[in-house]
Amino acid sequence: MKIEELKIIANKYHEWIEELTDYPASSYNLEILLSKGTANKVKVSVSEEGNNFKCKIISGDITSGGTYTYQAYAIDKTSKNTYFIKQGVVNVIPDLTTETLYWQEILQEAKELYKKLMTKEADSVSINGKTITYAKRKELLELITHAEYMINKEVGNTTKTNRVYKARMR
Secondary structure, X not given: OHHHHOOEEOOOOEEEEEOOOOOOOOOEEEEEEEEEOOEEEEEOEEEEEOOEEEEEEOOOOOOOOEEEEEEEEEEEOOOOOEEEEEEEEXXXXXXXXXXXXXXXXXXXXXXXXXXXXXXXXXXXXXXXXXXXXXXXXHHHHHHHHHXXXXXXXXXXXXXXXXXXXXXXXX
């Protein structure tokens, strides 16, 4: 199916034509369902265009990137019988202008936890299953630096680097 060939970006409008010779639009309706896990179920808007199907994903139907599973069904217009056509996987690219990246969330959380340690609001903090104390706060700073690097890498800004040079004084 053509849906597998599309470059789908979250929060964007997409339109394509599905040509199904075994299930012409004059005799069948097409139903395409997209899902990401148990949440984010989306029904693709489908209309008839000649003997083919015009499919649309409306802006905002898919709000996050990731791997989506799709299922396609043909429904006979007269008998109302449903026929399974195909199941497959579609990779949806995140819309970087609106979607919070994983590393942005980690960075924000790490900074908040670091502030709690520095203001002595907490004796220890936990992030990603790891407990960090005031004495080991350097680990949290390393995580903050790494998260900033990963954000720049994900957004495509790899010119910014965080390099620390150490010199031994004699």
